[in-house]
Amino acid sequence: MSPRINDDERLRRLEAVTDATLSRLDVSDLLDELLDRVRDLLGVDTAAILLLDAHSGQLVATAAKGLEEEVRAGFRVAVGRGFAGRVAAARTAVRLTDVTPNDVVNPILTATGIRSLLGVPILAGGDLMGVLHVGTLSRREFGDDDVRLLELVADRVAAAGRIRSAKLDQSAALALQRSLLPARLPSVPGVDLAARYVPGHATGIGGDWYDVFVLPSGWLGVVIGDVSGHGLASAVVMGRVRSALRAYALICDDPAEALTLLDRKVQHFEAGSLTTALYAMISPGRDLAIISTAGHLRPVLAGPDGPAALVAVPVDPPLGVMRPDRPRRSTAVPLAPGALLLCYTDGLVERRGEVIDTGLERLVALVRADAPDAVCATVMSEAADALPTDDVAVLAVRRRD
Incomplete structure (x- = not known):
């Protein structure tokens, strides 16, 4: 008792x-x-x-x-x-x-x-x-x-x-994300590279990522993507998607084909996650980019002799929702000497109470065919919201003169 x-x-x-x-x-x-x-x-x-x-x-x-x-x-x-x-x-x-x-x-x-x-x-x-x-x-x-x-x-x-x-x-999540985001971009002949990543959540972790890799053929793979949400769950999905895309890139000569395989993988293994990705392959001569986008915002291209503009590539549905009877598409985009290609996630151009077209116009007006690091610094300081609520990733690739 x-x-x-x-x-x-x-x-x-x-x-x-x-x-x-x-x-x-x-x-x-x-x-x-x-x-x-x-x-x-x-x-x-x-x-x-x-x-x-x-x-x-x-x-x-x-x-x-x-x-x-x-x-x-x-x-x-x-x-x-x-x-x-x-x-x-x-x-x-x-x-x-x-x-x-x-x-x-x-x-x-x-x-x-x-x-x-x-x-x-x-x-x-x-x-x-x-x-x-x-x-x-x-x-x-x-x-x-x-x-x-x-x-x-x-x-x-x-x-x-x-x-x-x-x-x-x-x-x-921090350990996973740090292991997946490149600590240092590779040194690649014919191009200059720069990137930025800023979390928009108190945890300091999210699902945005970028990647750059040289393929055995000499083509350069450039990737940027966004898994919705924050924290460990999003970081885990991001890691799986990034690794799978690297594997598919080794066996596919077309970005659309690689994203099609990735789409099947996401539908089967990551069902329920909203994931977007842009994959570009830049030719060994660095004069051509072949681009396919799965629900991701179109990149900005700035030439040495004219204003910047959004690249005219079709935006296919995000990963995991593509119908088998609707093939993904790739677009060949010429890269002039000195041209700069800027890829980014939606956190860069979205602001509360503002339509996304306004953010896109603001971004395009800021991009120049300049040193990639300077371009990244400019768009992050002037295009991104001062108090971002979403992650922001930016990746700039400039063809050398």
Whole structure:
């Protein structure tokens, strides 16, 4: 039977789990410290935190005291199965005074000899994040005060879990994006190159990308694309699409053919993502660009002796929505000596409360057949919104005189 507690003990419990110094710990240390305090305050033998893996729908043992093997063994259980799964499914506290083999599916609990269990869901804004449970080796009836304390700890775990999840997602996405965006553009005979990328989201990560590569034939591949959304999910799709296009570029002599293969790949493996891409192949003599665009904005071409203009290429549907009976198209565009081709994503020309044609006109008026780095600097400072809400990628290619 759980003993009654007085007001002083309630205050001690409250202070122990709301201690401001806990906020200075990193997430893993915070979870361990909270479990240590729970074991002490409730006089229990075990305490464990299982966080929900949203992709698999399973609860994964993340931190434990007295059940450390649970974490080392990578224990996971589906929502609705076993004790932790029952707590998660019910989204309310569950008390078991006499644990039976039918109540648990984790063999570690059985081997440990747990007699009584108390578990509460870890919730954040109505979303299930996991389960916190404690256990004793002797029979015990957990009281309402025990439940309230464990729910208070679960609230603290929920806040820490969100921070942990956000940090992991951001770190993974940043690492992925940095590995995929060229750290340095290649040195390519016959052309000068420059690029810019600015995220438009607080996470600092998104789905815009650009790529430049020399093919075995001597042709130069120039790519720019945009996967809708922000964060890890968009960065992962961007990485897959970029890698696939590189592979198709090696076996296709026509940008439209490469984008057709990429379209099939996106329809099958990335269904539901809105992805645009522009692929240009520049001839070994650098006097011709063959361009195909899948839902992407037309590039700007500036010649040495005239005003810049949007390249007259047809814009086919984005990747993943093309009908088999509607082939993608490529257009051959001459490149005069000194001409500059500017590719960009829509974040450069879109502004709130303004039609995109206005942004395109502003951009075209800024582009000159000048040094690519200077052109990128100009359009980023004068064409892009001062407070962008979308990612911006720019890639400039200039044929040498």
